[in-house]
Amino acid sequence: MNPKNTPLPSNPTNPIIEVRDFNFMYGSAQALYDISLDIGEKEVTALIGPSGCGKSTFLRCFNRMNDLIDNTRIPGGTIKISDVDIYHKDIDVIELRKHVGMVFQKSNPFPKSIYENIAYGLRIQGIKRKNEIDQVVEECLRGAALWDEVKDRLSDSALGMSGGQQQRLCIARALAVKPKIILMDEPCSALDPVATAKVEELIHVLKENYTIVIVTHNMQQAARLSDRTAFFYLGKLIEYGPNEQVFMNPENPKTEAYVSGRFG
Amino acid sequence: MQRYFHDELQDLRNKLILLGEKSHEAARLSVESLLDNDLEQAEKTLALDDSIDALEKEIGHACTRYISLRSPVSTDLRLILVALKASHDFERVGDEAHTIARKTRDILTREGRFKPSLKIREMSRLSCKLIHDAITCFVEEDIEKAKAVIALDREVDALNNYHYEALASKELKKALTDASRFDAILVSKAIERIGDHAKNLANEVIFLLNGD
């Protein structure tokens, strides 16, 4: 949401992710067809569409999480993050994933203490100095608006937290490795409305410093939260533009039908 | 819990109040021009109309945007609906003020002066007060004041009827040209309409506050 309510330009002026004619296949089934879009820096971009439209697949392309799935390939197209082609053979996926954090649909805190959950990202990089870790843990928990709720029980198991807190912990954990971009795959789908609202507030605050790409099934959430929205259908990008366009005056009749709930 | 987008509602509220003040200003200027035979005031009123129209459009857009993107319910939704209706009412008040100013100008250019001998002074004062009160009861969320506005509107109607009869009387037929008399009827009608819009606004404030 832009605070001044002035309409955004239809394309981001300072894109951090540039996707050009991107195709993606699971085995012999094509999941994405010729996707081209720019994602603006420090904006919230929502990907919406019916189930199986490829929006999650697309999201997972940004940190190459799809590499974990066998038999996937990219028959054509590029994704550039900060002007670097992330599917180039010289790319270190580990470094890419530090740069592009991810929060999953089902909150997945590790069954460790709250402190260790945040510290995990640092420990796997070999950082051992206690005071440095302490500092980052506090920073991240504050960043995720969780510090005041958990500061007295950092050594308690993260599994004892509520669902919303767990999801915010996962966001905090992602912040610990200092990413530029945070991908969120339906982060609120398992949360109650109040927890959802808190996560949304958090995202709204985070966009000051991070670029956020969020996949959501909840159209109201996309409308509330994002600056731009991309509508996917059957693996194709149907419409991409500022929320004012997509939700108030969509250009494509399919988008119109989908956002107004008349789909199918 | 206050959400980040609730600021937009506050924004909308402020805009609505601004529009209210502008239309009140227009109404006040127009009746002053009529009562004081002040052509300059009339021109000022006419100039104000465009900005009122623009503001109404802006509010309308903000409301659609809020409904589309924020899916409001309950009081938030009522505020949006009231904003839509009230902005229309304010715009109509602005239009009536515009009519008064235009007619005043016509009468002044034709007759040189207008003699507000009738109860038009009282009626103008009353209508302006109604508009002012309607805005106040919206700002202060005062349901009693809103009810008072509705009650007071009847007096304006009564005064308007009195004017119709008076303008049809023989003395005034002699005193004014037919055109001016006709204009005077329209002016009276416009002032009465301002009162009506104030009443509508009061009704909307009641709806906003308790959903009726």
Next chain:
Amino acid sequence: MASEIPHSFVKRSSHKKRIEALAVNLFRQMTYLVILAAAYIFVDITINGSKAVFQSTAPYVNVQFLTDKPQTLHVFEPRETYETMQQVRSQILVLETKNRGLGESDPELSNSYAQQIKALDAQYESLDAQRKETRLKYSDREYRALEVSPDLSNYKHDTYAYSGGGIGPAIIGTCLLVLGSIAIALVLGLLCAVYLSEYSRPGKILQAVRLSILNLSGVPSIVFGLFGFGMFVLFFGWGVSLIAGWFTLAIMALPVIITASEESMRAIPRGFREGALALGATKWTSVRTNVLPYALPGILTSSIMGIARVAGETAPIMFTAAYALRDQLPWEGLEHPSDFLFQGVMALPYHIYVVSSKIPQNEYTRDMQYGTAFVFLLIVGFFALTSILLRIRVRSKYKW
């Protein structure tokens, strides 16, 4: 009629319900049957086995049985009692033959024969009890230590192989075999399972590999025994040795361990792995920190259970590791430390096999068989218990 049925949910009997009741009953009966059979086996072994393992005087445990080597048993029975018993026995036989020859012709006479046989039987029983009380039993070691051996004119001397002494070396041998094969099988199995579940690409080949591993657990144990014999004993030239037994048992337990470990690792939510990977962890880091610790309780339990079961097998160690009798304990008489690995050991299951099928059966071997079986049961139970305790401990540390 309507007045008899107060509401539409009143209980009615129906065909379906009768079938249901019948089925439930059947299931229950079968369950009880299984429980009864199991209980019978355990109670039988426990009662008969405790005769050999426990004793009525302090320290209540037959230490000799648990620590001594198997030896020949020397028994001296009072000659007089023995001879009287022989006479009674032959009288009974005579009377029985007469009775049989009589047939149905003279019921009165036949009746009196039966009476006589009954009386003789009772006499025989009392003589037998007397014999048991007065006989002298010595293990071989005790016999040699005797300063004056019993007078052979009063006593009849018999020797019974393997029926004296204890099963100490077999207990030690079994424990060594189990521990060693646990170590080898766990290492091999875990590495294999990690590769299969985390790294390998799913496809036809992986399925074939999985299937063959599963099939491996269906291979009869004697085949493993022969394989171990051919591979470790002959081809590697290790001879009948502890290490050959370890590897044979370990390979036999591998299918169970690999399957169980893979299962445990697959039960770990995908989110744990993805969460780590998304933070820039390498695959191995994510497996090491976020999969293995949480899969460990499951892996340990099922692995140790699997091994304990395999350790009970006789066939695989028959050719590879077990000696029927070995005088020295594993750490005795080693010329070189590595000899420890390349020596055969006694093992409880093989010992049971030997004492119950390789030597003449008599009343003295019975005690040995039951005692060995009981001790073996306790040891296997102990390993199972350890695995369960370990699981509880690890589980409470890594809870999810």
